[in-house]
Amino acid sequence: MRHLLDVAMNAAVSLGADYADIRIQKTRREFIFLRNLSLKNTSNSLTYGYGIRVFKNGAWGFAHSNVFTPDAVKSTVQKAFEIAHQSSRVPYGNGLKLAAERAYIDTYRTPLTIDPFSVDINDKIDLMMEVNKTLLNFDKIKVATFMFEAQKDDKLFASTLGTNLDLSTTFVYPTFTANAVGNNDSQSRSFNLGGYAGGWEYVLGLNLLNEAPRVADEAIMKLEAEVLTEEKKRDLLLDPIHLGLTMHESVGHPTELDRVLGWEADFAGISFATPEKLKTYQYGSSIVNFMGDNTLEGGLATAGYDDDGVPNQKWHIVKDGILNEYGTTRATAPIIGETMSRGCNRATNYYDFPINRIPNLYLQPGKEPLTPQELISDTENAIYIEGQGSFSIDQHRVNFQFGGDLFWEIKNGKKHKMLKKVIYRSNNPEFWNSVDAICDDRFFQSFGVNNCGKGQPGQRGRMTHGASLTRFRNITVGGSK
Numbered sequence: 001m002r003h004l005l006d007v008a009m010n011a012a013v014s015l016g017a018d019y020a021d022i023r024i025q026k027t028r029r030e031f032i033f034l035r036n037l038s039l040k041n042t043s044n045s046l047t048y049g050y051g052i053r054v055f056k057n058g059a060w061g062f063a064h065s066n067v068f069t070p071d072a073v074k075s076t077v078q079k080a081f082e083i084a085h086q087s088s089r090v091p092y093g094n095g096l097k098l099a100a101e102r103a104y105i106d107t108y109r110t111p112l113t114i115d116p117f118s119v120d121i122n123d124k125i126d127l128m129m130e131v132n133k134t135l136l137n138f139d140k141i142k143v144a145t146f147m148f149e150a151q152k153d154d155k156l157f158a159s160t161l162g163t164n165l166d167l168s169t170t171f172v173y174p175t176f177t178a179n180a181v182g183n184n185d186s187q188s189r190s191f192n193l194g195g196y197a198g199g200w201e202y203v204l205g206l207n208l209l210n211e212a213p214r215v216a217d218e219a220i221m222k223l224e225a226e227v228l229t230e231e232k233k234r235d236l237l238l239d240p241i242h243l244g245l246t247m248h249e250s251v252g253h254p255t256e257l258d259r260v261l262g263w264e265a266d267f268a269g270i271s272f273a274t275p276e277k278l279k280t281y282q283y284g285s286s287i288v289n290f291m292g293d294n295t296l297e298g299g300l301a302t303a304g305y306d307d308d309g310v311p312n313q314k315w316h317i318v319k320d321g322i323l324n325e326y327g328t329t330r331a332t333a334p335i336i337g338e339t340m341s342r343g344c345n346r347a348t349n350y351y352d353f354p355i356n357r358i359p360n361l362y363l364q365p366g367k368e369p370l371t372p373q374e375l376i377s378d379t380e381n382a383i384y385i386e387g388q389g390s391f392s393i394d395q396h397r398v399n400f401q402f403g404g405d406l407f408w409e410i411k412n413g414k415k416h417k418m419l420k421k422v423i424y425r426s427n428n429p430e431f432w433n434s435v436d437a438i439c440d441d442r443f444f445q446s447f448g449v450n451n452c453g454k455g456q457p458g459q460r461g462r463m464t465h466g467a468s469l470t471r472f473r474n475i476t477v478g479g480s481k
Contacts, residue, residue: 001024001068004022004024004050004068005024005156005158005164007070007073008020008050008052008073008076008077009021009022009158009159009160011073011074011077011078012054012077012080013160015077016056017055017056017081017084018055018056018057019055019098020052020053020054020055020077020159021052021053021157021158021160021163021308021309022050022051022052022053022073022159023051023155023156023157023347023350024049024050024155024156024157024350025047025049025050025153025154025155025349025350026046026048026153026154026155027046027047027048027153028044028045028046028047028117028151028152029043029044029045029047029149029150029151030044030116030117030121030148030149030150030151031043031044031147031148031149032121032124032125032128032146032147032148032149033146033147033148034125034128034129034132034145034147035143035144035145036136036144036145037129037132037133037136039125042121044121048066048350049065049066049350049351050064050066050073050076050350051063051064051351051352051353052064052073052076052077052080053080053353053354054077054080054081054083054084055084055096055098056084056085056088057085057088058088058092058094058095058097059084059085059087059088059091059096060083060084060087060096060331060353061079061080061081061082061083061085061086062080062353063076063077063079063080096331096334096335097331097334098331098334099328099329099330099333099334099338099340099341100339100340101161101308101310101330101340101341103159103161103162103163103164104163104164104165104305105163105164105165106166106304106305107165107167108167108168108169108303108304108305109167109168110170110197110198110199111297112198112199112201113199113200114199114201114204115170115200116150116152116170116199116203117152119200127209128146128148128176131144131146131176131208131209131212132144132145132146132176134209134212134213134216135176135178135212135215135216137216138213138216138217138220140181140182140219141178141179141180141216141219141220142179142186143178143181144176144177144178144179145176145177145179146174146175146176146177147174147175147176148173148174148203149172149173149195149450150170150171150172150173151170152168152169152170153167153170153303154167154168155167155168157305157309159309161309163309167303167304167305169197169303170199171195171197171198171448171450171462172195172196172198172199172200172202173194173195173196173448174208175190175191175193176191176208176212176215177189177190177191177215178190178215178216178219179219180219180220180223182220183223183224185223186223187219187222187223187225187420188222188405189216189219189222189387189405189406190215191208191212191215192241192387192388192405193206193445193448194244194446194447194448194450194464195300195449195450195464196298196300196448197299197300197302197448218406221418222406222418222420224418225417225418225419225420226417226418226419226420227419227420227479228383228407228409228420228421228477228478228479229478229479230478230479231476231478231479232477233475233476233477234381234382234383234474234475234476234477235379235380235381235383235410235471235473235474235475236383236424236471236472236477237375237376237382237383237385237410237469237470237471237472238384238385238467238469238472239384239385239386239387239445240443240444240445240446240447240466240467240468240469241386241388241445241447242385242387242404242405243465243467243470244446244449244465244466244467245388245402245447245449247361247465247467248358248449248463248465249391249393249400250393250432251283251290251317251361251432252327252358252463252465253268253269253271253358253397254273254397254428255271255273255325256271256326256327256344256356256357257326257327257328257329257332257333257336257356258329258355258356259271259397260273260274260275260326261332261335263356264454266456267454267456268395268453268454269397270395270396270397271396272396272397272398272428273428275336277323278323278324278325278326278336279322280323281322281323281429282321282322282433283318283321283322283323283428283432283433284321284429284432284433284435285321285433285435285436286320286321287320287366287367287436287438288318288320288321288363288432288433288435289318289320289321289363290316290317290318290361290362290363290364291314291316291317291361291362291364292313292314292315292316292317292327292344292359292360292361293313293314293315293359293360293361294306294313294314294343294344294359294360295312295313296360296446296464296466298446298448298464299360299446299448299463299464300360300448300450300462300463300464301346301357301358301359301463301464302360305343306341306343306344306345306346306354307345307346307347307354308329308330308343308354310329310342310343311343312343313342313343318432321432321433325342327344327356327357327359327361328341328342328356329341329342329343329344329345329354329356330345331345332356343359344356344357344359345357346461347459348460348461349459352457352459355454355455355459357452357454357463358452358463359463360465361464361465362444362446362464363438363467363468363470364438365438365439365440365443365444365467365468366438366439366440366468370439371439371440371442371443372439372443372469375439375469375471376410376413376414376415377413377414379410379413380411381410381411381412382409382410382471383407383408383409383410383419383422383424384407384409384410384415385404385406385407385422385424386404386405386407386408387404387405387406388405389402389403389405390402390423391403397428398427399425399427400426400427400431401423401424401425401426402423402424403422403423403480404422407419407420407422421479421480422477422478422479422480423477423478424475424477424478425475425476425477425478426475426476430475431475434472434473434474434475435470435471435472435473436471436472436473437471438467438468438469438470438471439469440468441468443468444466444467444468445466445467446464446465446466447466448462448463448464448465449462449463449464449465450462
């Protein structure tokens with residue numbers, strides 16, 4: 001297929017394109033779902049084709065095909081060129097400009113030991129079945145579910161800059177849930193650490209069979225737990241898995257530059273974090289540092305290069321509490337005067353146009369030694385939340401509420417009792433400015449998101465978040481029905 005890269009770029013140059021690129025992409029996905037001891041769904045799909053972008057007179061054209069012949073590639077280039085020409089007749093201001101970039105010739109592979117697609121499906125199902133059997137051995141566990149997903153993307157990318165890339169990324173995502181029933185109630189507890197860029201060895205290393213009894217016990221304990229009814233200002237201790245969703249919605253999306261520019265306004269909202277706030281806006285307290293880091297080990301956005309052919313990078317999105325920079329692409333960065341892209345342009349499938357995406361984004365751990373137990377001991381009264389639950393956030397990414405998966409009351413520096421049906425409400429900037437303690441890097445944990453919805457037509461993006469246990473002061477917390 002490599003010769004088709006040259007066919008496409010030569011055709012684009014001969015037509016007079018200002019810039020063009022081709023992305024040949026083969027995507028393999030496997031999905032397995034068990035409910036109790038019944039296999040409910042398996043799928044193993046392969047999607048293979050190429051997408052071609054042409055940039056002309058400040059506008060993009062895009063076309064795709066799955067016919068791998070020189071004539072088909074040339075025809076697809078022609079379509080993309082014609083679309084760019086027509087699009088340029090209705091310019092965005094004076095037309096888009098692309099941030100400068102140089103050429104790269106490189107190869108990237110997700111580090112892994114065991115290719116998940118080389119493991120027999122029966123071995124995967126056997127492990128999943130054993131976990132569900134363990135959960136169902138507890139009398140009050142009436143429903144046990146287990147989901148496993150794996151994906152491998154092989155890409156060949158070339159551009160008229162002279163870039164030529166061979167990229168392969170793989171991730172796995174196992175998660176299971178125990179549902180307990182009793183006392184005229186039902187409660188669930190999940191084992192969900194998110195997705196991880198790696199192979200089957202990651203799944204084996206999680207020791208899922210050993211985790212199952214704890215998950216079942218905690219689901220049953222939630223049946224007996226009290227509901228937190230009174231809504232008032234309380235301190236919060238939030239674990240890294242919980243914070244993965246919170247930072248995704250309240251930091252990740254608001255700092256996508258296309259959303260800041262209003263390009264998402266008709267679908268999933270815009271952002272309060274507008275460009276005049278750069279370098280001045282107090283996004284969080286002085287110990288809050290958010291990194292965009294597409295070099296993160298195990299990160300779902302770690303791919304060597306983005307779909308602009310820009311290398312993966314690491315940078316401060318929030319530095320010492322101040323809004324510092326956005327996640328950008330070659331097309332969005334120049335609009336706010338930036339001279340380079342941060343490499344956040346990604347597409348889901350070969351037939352999707354790449355769009356500005358959240359990078360791997362994480363809250364940097366505290367700089368001073370601090371263990372979770374020391375943080376709990378230093379907290380007089382608080383609610384400790386583990387895992388992810390429901391959420392809601394407004395169209396400007398300002399006001400929000402979040403639930404969770406497991407809740408504890410902290411009293412006099414100790415875990416006092418379990419609670420259930422807890423939510424907290426806050427806003428940007430109240431929430432992140434209330435942070436006054438973060439555990440150190442020994443306790444950093446990541447959470448890989450593989451289902452971030454964005455765009456029209458919709459695309460499914462992936463990225464990884466992370467944190468250590470973090471304390472928030474005086475946040476509105478109460479019970480849900």
